[in-house]
Amino acid sequence: MSEPVRSTPGSLPLSRLAEPLLRRLSELLDRAAPGKGWRDLAQRAGSRGRVRLSPLDLEQCSLKVLEPEGSPSWSLLKLLGDRGCTVVELVEFLQALEHTEALQCLSHSGIKIVVQPDSQAVLSGQVVKLCCWATGHPFVHYQWFKQEKEVPHGNSPELVLNPVNVNDSGFYICRVNSESSFVFSRWARLEVCDLQGTSHGSLIGLPENKLRICIQPQPQNLTVGDALVLECGAVGNPIPHYQWFRNGFPLANGSKNVYMVTYADVEHQGTYWCHVFNDREDQDSKKIEVIIDLQEQSNHRPVGLLYYAGHGYENYGNSFMVPIDAPNPYRSANCLCVQNILKLMQEKETGLNVFLLDMCRKRNEYDDTILILDALKVTANIVFGYATCQGAEAFEIQQSGLANGIFMKFLKDRLLEDKKITVLLDEVAEDMGKCHLTKGKQALEIRSSLSEKRALTDPIQQTASSAESLARNLQWAKAHELPESMYLEFKCGVQIQLGFAAEFSNVMIIYTRIVKKPPEIVVCRAYVTDFALDLDVDPKEANKGTPEETGSYLVSKDLPKHCLYTRLSSLQKLREHLIFTVCLHYEYPGIEDTMDERKEVNVGKPLIAKLGLHHGFKNNNCVQTCCMANNPFHNQIESSPVAAKYYVPSHCQPNSCPGTYHPNRICSDSIRQPETCSCNGTSRVLPSRHEVLNYSPPVEKSNVPVETTDDTVELEFLLSDNLRFSEQQ
Structure with missing residues (x-):
């Protein structure tokens, strides 16, 4: 043998x-x-x-x-x-x-970790030791990981970094193996503070693990439109936490060591400091002054950007956007003229004007009015992107209850590319040309007087704040407030995270994630249900394994993985608080029956529902009620990437992402042509924009907040699956 x-x-x-x-x-x-x-x-x-x-x-x-x-x-x-x-x-x-x-x-194994690694913040150049000690039969092996990658030679209970540098910052975990079994330690976060060019003599000789601030925030003298960036760094074990204050009040988004405002306005002026703390100690940074000059830098020029999706027509060279409550038949007096909007933009001395019009351009046979418009200024940097050629129709794709114009379908794939606008639109036109569904029916038309290299990703600027813009910014901020992420405990011992993200001001993503599960439970799943009838929620499209399955594409890359996702739209219709049920299904080994627990959750009025717009809905003349350029909200809108830039908030979140526009539409009884779209191999209905009755000119914000977290609980969930089955070298 x-x-x-x-x-x-x-x-x-x-x-x-x-x-x-x-x-x-x-x-x-x-x-x-x-x-x-x-x-x-x-x-x-x-x-x-x-x-x-x-x-x-x-x-x-x-x-x-x-x-x-x-x-x-x-x-x-x-x-x-x-x-x-x-x-x-x-x-x-x-x-x-x-x-x-x-x-x-x-x-499952008898391995027991008796010493867990600790999260800590240290200075570069120090010696750092992460420890993980375990017992098991007959013996155990160790393998350290940084994020998802094995640490070379990290096969001991102690991982020593000597000396540590800023590149060592990150999350660490240790896998312990015994025979065929394995367990993971908890995640340990390592922050390395680098004090290049500065003296840190005051930190020498401090007791090990003592909490101390090593980077102090610095005073700022800024101009309206500048970025405000304040930094505070600390060392200590347990790892320090941060809370920023302005004028004695805690800042809602000030829980990280760096506090940032992408567009500083007068409201951001004041006295700032950072409170640093852990489980054992706390300390305040020095107080500094932030001064905001009302005079904008001379090279800051505002941008006008309009995206419209819906029904429209073109007569005598003028383009008209048709409101949802326009009479039938409608004429120019019932509509909003694109050229008039351009004139308003020029009056603001905009440095760039972009129009992305996803609408038909056929002639309106019921309207023979010839408008005499005031002459437009002869200015450069005007770009028109028409979804279709003059005299032609624009089509849309309908799938899973959602509708996208052909133009937007391809535009949103390139929306964030840092390219000259005309170059980007040329590439969109090429993409559209490959779609067999609309060949010979629709082609993108571009008109441009661009004299500078300008891109849709250029930083957004606005003029000094007026009472009107401050009020508008306040409404914008209210319309983008998300419910706070919460943790729900169930009697069986399962804990789930209930998180929220905003795709538009009236479209919210709810996701559920299992963060704690007793070992005796073999399977569990948390899903949401019982929503108000006001909301557009298709049960068949809810609680999906990926955001894309719900019809959400723009924020999917910012959402945590391994969750169930539900997309709620038409939040502007919500009259009362948003109340729904979280259901937990779980199973025990050897028992065929599935166990259930339910919890009712009230998250108040999220996003645009907070404004209570339904109280003011009336079918008045649309030009006076819902289509004026300075009215930022509408009863049928979903935010677009363009109108959003037309009114930029003074406090955009640094981690926000641009949105796009998917109008909710009700189609007429006109004959449609069902065809098969070769774009992604799915069968869809292709109605013309000419048939669409329900559309809206969006005039909202694009930068929408996405609720995310960088805590160790989430990282453990996201990374462990990738580490669990990696082979020890």
Whole structure:
């Protein structure tokens, strides 16, 4: 008999697993749901060239059901073990099958971590030691990770960084292995404060782990429109937390070591300081003054940007946007003229004017009025992007209850590219030209007098604040206030995070994430339901595994992963507080019945619902009520990236992201042409903008807040799955 080989967990043969564990795995595979059973495992394993399984092998496994206590899964696992399959390979197969119970069975062990690594903030040049000590039978192995990458030579209980530098900052975790089992330590956050060119003699000789501020905020003299950036740095263990104050009041977004306002206005003037604290100590930074000069820098020029999606027409060279409550038939007196908006922009001496018009340009046969407009100024830097050519229709795609113009479908894919506007629109035109659905029917037309290299990503500027703009900014801020993220505890011991993100001022994403689950619960899922009838929520499109499945694309990259997502639209219709139910479904091993718990949640009036716009809805002349350029809200709007830039808030969030416009539309009984769009292989209905009756000119903000968090709980959830099955070198 050959001598047993002491293997690392990465190369441990499957045949070395204890028999009780193999029996448990066999039971799970025998009674698994379709797609997760032993045949699916065999198919996965057989795709590996080294582990070949013949039809005869599978037939012999299948015949085990005829034996009194026979198990096809037991036979398969034995067969895989004999063919040299390792534990890590089995884990990979089960991970591909998304067999959670079997994976948890493999990860269960008697390993116990007795010393967890601590989060800490240190100075560059110091010696840092992260510790993780564990017990287990017969012995344990260690592997340290920084984020998702293995730390070279990080195979000891103590990870020593000597000397530490700013590049070592990040999140660390240790994986402990024993035989076929493994556990992870908690995440440890390491912040390295670099004091380049400054003396930190006052910090020398301090007791180890003592809380001390090493970077003090500096006074600021700014001009309206400048960025305000204040920094405070501290060292200590436990890791320091921060809270910024202005004039004695805590700042809502001031919980990080850097406080930033992308566009400083007079309201940001005042006395600032930072309160630094941990579980043991606290300390205040020095107080500094921030002064905001009302005179803008001479090179700051405001920008006019308008995006419109909906019904329109063009007569005698003038383009008209048709309100939702215009009479039928409508004429120019009932509509808003694009050229008049350009004139208003020019009166503000805008340095750049961009019009993105996703509407039809056919002639209105009911309107023979020839408008005599005041002459426009001869100015450069005017760009028109028409969704279609003169005299033609613009089409839209409808899918999953959402509607997008063909123009916007391709524009939003390039919206954030840092390119000259005309170059970007040229590329959008090329993209549209590849869509077989609209070939010969719709083509983008670009008109430009651009004399500078200007992009949609250029910093936004506005003139000194007036009473009107301050009031508008206040309304904008109220219309973009999100509910705070919350944690819900259930009786079974499960804890979930309920988070929120804003796609537009009237469209909110709700996501649920399991952050704590007792080990005796094998499966749990939290979803939201019971929404007010006022809201547009399709139950079939709710509680999806990705934001894209709900119809949300713009903020998906900023949302945490591994959640269930629900998209709520038409928040402007919400009359009362937003109240809904969070349902938790969970299962215990060996029990077929699913357990349920429910909690009712009240998040108040989020986003635009806070303004109570429904109280003022009237069907008056639209030119006077909903289409005026200085009226930032409308009963049918979803924010656009353009109108938003027309009214820029004085306190945009630094981590906000631009939105786009998906109007809610009700189509007429006109005949539509169902066709198949080759853009992404899905069958859709293609109505013309000419048929659409419900649309709205958006005049809102683009920079919308996305509620995110960078705490260690979230990072542990996001990164652990990637680390869990990585092989120890």
